[in-house]
Structures are given as C-alpha cells and as structure tokens.
Amino acid sequence: MENLFSINKLSLWYGDNQALKEISMNIKQNNVTAFIGPSGCGKSTFLRCLNRMNDLIDSCHVEGEILFQGKNIYGQSTDVVELRTKVGMVFQSPNPFPMSIFDNVAYGLRCQGLKDKKILNHVVEESLKKAALWDEVHDRLNSSGLSLSGGQQQRLCIARAIALQPDVILMDEPTSALDPIATAKIEELIQELKGDYTIIIVTHSMQQAARISDTTAFFLLGDLIEMGDTTQVFHTPKDKRTEDYITGRFG
Numbered sequence: 001m002e003n004l005f006s007i008n009k010l011s012l013w014y015g016d017n018q019a020l021k022e023i024s025m026n027i028k029q030n031n032v033t034a035f036i037g038p039s040g041c042g043k044s045t046f047l048r049c050l051n052r053m054n055d056l057i058d059s060c061h062v063e064g065e066i067l068f069q070g071k072n073i074y075g076q077s078t079d080v081v082e083l084r085t086k087v088g089m090v091f092q093s094p095n096p097f098p099m100s101i102f103d104n105v106a107y108g109l110r111c112q113g114l115k116d117k118k119i120l121n122h123v124v125e126e127s128l129k130k131a132a133l134w135d136e137v138h139d140r141l142n143s144s145g146l147s148l149s150g151g152q153q154q155r156l157c158i159a160r161a162i163a164l165q166p167d168v169i170l171m172d173e174p175t176s177a178l179d180p181i182a183t184a185k186i187e188e189l190i191q192e193l194k195g196d197y198t199i200i201i202v203t204h205s206m207q208q209a210a211r212i213s214d215t216t217a218f219f220l221l222g223d224l225i226e227m228g229d230t231t232q233v234f235h236t237p238k239d240k241r242t243e244d245y246i247t248g249r250f251g
C-alpha cells in the first residue's frame, strides 16, 4: 500500500511552547490511521498540520516537512484552499452551517462556482448516500441542518466533506459528542469509507481505535512514541510507555 503522507521531522511551536517534537511517520492510503494519547499530547495539533489548519493560529510556527502525494505542503507553491479540498476535516462537535441540509452539502461546490442544478442534485444525493444519511433525510432536504440529531449532524458534516471529493478525511474525535448508537453508526461508516478515502482519526477511546483502525500512532507530550499495525500496538507494544497507556496505567 502506498504512502499518502510522508512526514519528516515535523516540529511545531505555539509561541515558545513546543507542541510537536520532530515527528516522522508515513500514512498509508485507504487505511484508517488512529492517533491516541493523553490530553494535551499534540494529537489535534498534528492532525491540523496535515491540511495546514494551524496556519490560522498566529503564534504557531512549523519546521520540518510534510509530503502529501509526494509534494511538500509547507512549500511555497502550495495552494492551501486546494489542499483543504483534498484533505477534508470533520470536527469534534458536529458543526452544520445554519442552512438547509441540501445547502450544507452543496456549500463547498457552490463556493467553487458550481451552479448547475442537475450536478448539484446529483452530488448532494451521492454524498448523503456515502455518509449513510440519505435514507433518513431524502424527504426533507430543505429542512435546517440544525434540526437533525447530533449523530445525523455529524454524518451531514461527513457528507459535506465528501461532496468535495477529498482524498483524505481528517476526523478529530468525531464521536465524542455522540451516544453509543450514533457512535456505532459513524464507526460503521468509517469502515465503509476507507475503500474510497484515507481516514485519519483522533480518538480518546482505545476501544474505538482498536475496533476501526488499521494503524495506530501513540503520542505523548509532543513525541510520537510508537506507531504500527493496530493489533501489534495493542497486543505487543514495543515501548513501555505505550503499554502503560493502553493498559490504563496513566492518561
């Protein structure tokens, strides 16, 4: 399997505070990669580096290299808007826009200048189907996105990301605001999506990482401690600190 991202000695500072310390890793295509580790260890920070969302934070300074499809995304020629189209993101609490279900999914395409109603209808339907939401909303596409349940809202946000035909979907604790049934639905969806997309997910739930990911990376205080096949990391961790964490001895 090919590497979609190759990260080489990536360090990040917020002002004087170093949040990531020379992280190197490869992320495989059409794989689910999970980032785990105690609160404040840099998981979200690292995830945001992958589509340059940290650019929006003034105090933030990055060194090192992230190759995405072979090209350094921190290079000068990178079109950040295009990068964020290819590397979509879903956040911790569902954040639909205050507009209809249809308009939520069509939003990104309209921003790109697409007006053709037929194409928009088609993409919205396909995206909602891929996000396993179509059956629940097809008869009320004009209702507000905010009228959906939390779990449905999160699937709507996934549909919104899918509509732009990304290569990667970054998910930062996408189920932490959801009940167990809605969580199970999203987990099932992630399994289906990995045929078409590369998924990178931050999770506080080690059970979730074990259930849905192929590869797991364990972070601690800004360091990448260990990364490998999920089964290996959970059953035969190489580092004592990984073992302590997954057996619940800290964090």
Ligand SMILES: Nc1ncnc2c1ncn2[C@@H]1O[C@H](COP(=O)(O)OP(=O)(O)OP(=O)(O)O)[C@@H](O)[C@H]1O
Pocket: 014, 019, 037, 038, 039, 040, 041, 042, 043, 044, 045, 046, 057, 059
């Ligand atoms: N916008 C910011 N400005 C300054 N410091 C920040 C900012 N965001 C994060 N940090 C700091 O960077 C470090 C890593 O934070 P990050 O949010 O990446 O951790 P995390 O592993 O995602 O934690 P959690 O599991 O609680 O979400 C922490 O020390 C945090 O305080």
Ligand SMILES: [Mg+2]
Pocket: 043, 044, 045, 172, 202
């Ligand atoms: Mg976080």
